Amino acid sequence: MFAAIASGNPIQLSVEVPNSNGLQHTIVLSSTKPKLYSHISLFVLPNVTFPANYIATVYFKLNPNEEFKLFGYLDVEKPSAIFKVKLPNSGHTPAPVGDGLGEIDMDTEEAPSLGTTSNISELIIGISIEPRDIGLPRLEEWKAERSASANSSSLIVARSGAARGINTVGQLASVYPILTQDLAAKIVQHAYNYLSGFLDMNGNVSIKRFDTWWDKFKNRLANDGSFLDEVTSN
Template sequence: MFAAIASGNPLQLSTEVPNSNGLQHTIVLSSTKPKSYSHITLFILPNVTFPQEFLATVYFKLNPAEDFKLFGYLGNEKPSAIFKVKLPQANVGNGVTANPSDGLGEIDMEDDVMTDDLNGANANHNISQLIIGISIEPRNDATAKLEQWKAEQAALSSSAGAGAMVLSKNSVQILTAGALAKQYPVVTQELAAKIVQHAYNYLTGFVDAQGNVSIKRFDTWWEKFRVRLQNDATFLDEVTKD
């Protein structure tokens, strides 16, 4: 369904992830030539009819033990993309070479500069373990995920330099609710207020004569809220005080 070409290497086809019903694919660029960076073209195969209501989100990682990191998407309106992948600094001084498993260094989306720097100290590095993950998701879900990713990258690029998305073990990783609140306090407060207001709006319809609401009503609200949040989280933008 998908294919990728690392500059100077043969085309490699995607493989479906078992038990994903064809919704997840991977491409392992196992024969890339050693270099400090490489341009990678990823595209939907010409004979594939990609459904308009879906997008294919694109992820990268350098080591099977790492987590995939989001970097873009493919779809009917964008059947191909070019990525310029830079490894972490290969020569860190005193003859010490950085470990590729430290994570992707930089990746520029749809970079038009097709210049390979194969001479110099970094030429002995390679990206032979680079793994591309592709997830076919409903368009609304994928769009929301991509918008969040763009906002996070904009915050990172403001300190790292325009045009570069720096990813490493030192990058900000939001793994808990507390980390989210610390990194984005204003947005977190706004989100919490929206959730509370949504619950309030729903539960006020079930207040009894004593001003109480059955806990079962709260459980019902929570189950409905979780399903709706999973299907289309943008509904929270429409939550207002009644």
């Protein structure tokens, strides 16, 4: 009934889930080169007549042990959609909340270091066909939650570090020492690049300049931390 294509990969047809009270269809996208996932197209097959009073809510997850997360819908007026997929450290700037399907931020806990991609081997799409008067209110609630969240401009399919008991920077450094070193180096380099433009005749910088850098850095980090990937030594 449905099909999906991840860029650089063959088309995958949906499979019906027998005796299901929830998701009626699933699609498993797999690849030996997950970094090829830059866009995913999901659509109703051409020979299928979709009932006008129903919608197909769409869910995603990264492995069978995770819970599905809502990401949008298809219906008779919207039989297809394209997803932008953000792999770890891709530096992509998320899009604003729209109607229906949006972006998938696929940062995962396995990312070994900045500038590399995680070993994502599959992406699982779940599709539930349900009456419009049931599915649409759920979608409106979903969009409201996204708009109210700190990262309202992006959708996240993630296995958070908190699931592994990572709650402090020390724990982060213990689990990801190389990543933490790279992060620290990027922050120091960013500060150096900024402050070096304010050296006086003796090679000193006012502490007020540092305070200004820190305020700007925190604001930029809160909006889009991917700028750190572009920090280089001058």
